[in-house]
Amino acid sequence: MIFLKTEDEIELLRQSNLLVGRALGEIAKVVKPGVTTRELDKVADEFIRDHGATPTFKGFPNPNGAPFPASICTSVNDEVVHGIPGDIVLKEGDIVSVDCGTYLNGYCGDSAYTFCVGEVSEDVRELLKVTKEALYIGIRNAVHGKRIGDIGYAIQRHCEAHAYGVVREFVGHGIGKEMHEDPQVPNYGSRGTGHLMKRGLCVAIEPMITRGTRQIMMDADGWTVRTRDGLCAAHFEHTVAVGVDKADILSSFEFIEEVLGDKAI
Numbered sequence: 001m002i003f004l005k006t007e008d009e010i011e012l013l014r015q016s017n018l019l020v021g022r023a024l025g026e027i028a029k030v031v032k033p034g035v036t037t038r039e040l041d042k043v044a045d046e047f048i049r050d051h052g053a054t055p056t057f058k059g060f061p062n063p064n065g066a067p068f069p070a071s072i073c074t075s076v077n078d079e080v081v082h083g084i085p086g087d088i089v090l091k092e093g094d095i096v097s098v099d100c101g102t103y104l105n106g107y108c109g110d111s112a113y114t115f116c117v118g119e120v121s122e123d124v125r126e127l128l129k130v131t132k133e134a135l136y137i138g139i140r141n142a143v144h145g146k147r148i149g150d151i152g153y154a155i156q157r158h159c160e161a162h163a164y165g166v167v168r169e170f171v172g173h174g175i176g177k178e179m180h181e182d183p184q185v186p187n188y189g190s191r192g193t194g195h196l197m198k199r200g201l202c203v204a205i206e207p208m209i210t211r212g213t214r215q216i217m218m219d220a221d222g223w224t225v226r227t228r229d230g231l232c233a234a235h236f237e238h239t240v241a242v243g244v245d246k247a248d249i250l251s252s253f254e255f256i257e258e259v260l261g262d263k264a265i
């Protein structure tokens with residue numbers, strides 16, 4: 001079932017997504033060598049609740065195990081997505097993908113950003129740059145009259161041109177009153193295939209891109225997804241509303257990039 005949103009609903013989605021953007025901005029202030037991923041979780045959890053919202057990830061059910069125990073996902077280096085915040089101490093040269101979700105006034109926010117911890121290698125920086133570019137290239141295709149496959153095709157083409165892996169098992173999604181609505185939004189695909197997008201469709205677009213093989217595996221915790229070859233992965237996500245001429249990006253990296261300044265990717 002696909003729900004097209006009214007302009008009022010899109011504004012509510014924007015508020016929730018801007019709160020995610022601001023929470024990620026708070027995280028940008030504290031990502032540095034010596035910080036644990038649990039500390040990042042605490043910053044986000046408090047910020048979200050202080051602003052009258054609920055972190056949607058906390059308690060998110062897992063059909064194969066325990067519900068998600070934290071308010072953000074923190075995926076370090078070879079972890080692709082759904083890493084659980086804990087005792088991992090970030091060190092110089094690491095990357096950490098932070099995925100954050102909020103529920104505010106009945107609507108969901110969902111956005112993710114991969115942060116550098118201090119200075120990272122040129123190879124890793126390039127992976128982040130290309131993944132972020134792929135996100136915006138995908139977003140350019142989220143317009144009325146195009147199809148979902150156009151988004152995936154554009155993302156896949158850009159990333160594979162750099163010989164990176166495009167994760168297949170996890171995908172973007174519709175978003176609204178529920179964090180995960182129809183349709184699914186894969187980061188791979190063929191042009192002109194899949195669901196026909198209409199104005200008012202709201203989707204989270206979220207390329208998960210690897211430096212090497214696209215093969216992944218799941219940790220025993222039932223959540224953490226990591227690359228099979230142990231190479232790094234990046235994850236950038238925006239929630240957008242499909243528009244007639246262009247997509248309206250409802251989440252924001254502005255708060256992050258204000259903090260990072262000229263160190264932003």
Ligand code: MG
Pocket residue numbers: 099100101110111112206237
């Ligand atoms: Mg997300």
Ligand code: MG
Pocket residue numbers: 110111172173204206237
């Ligand atoms: Mg998402």
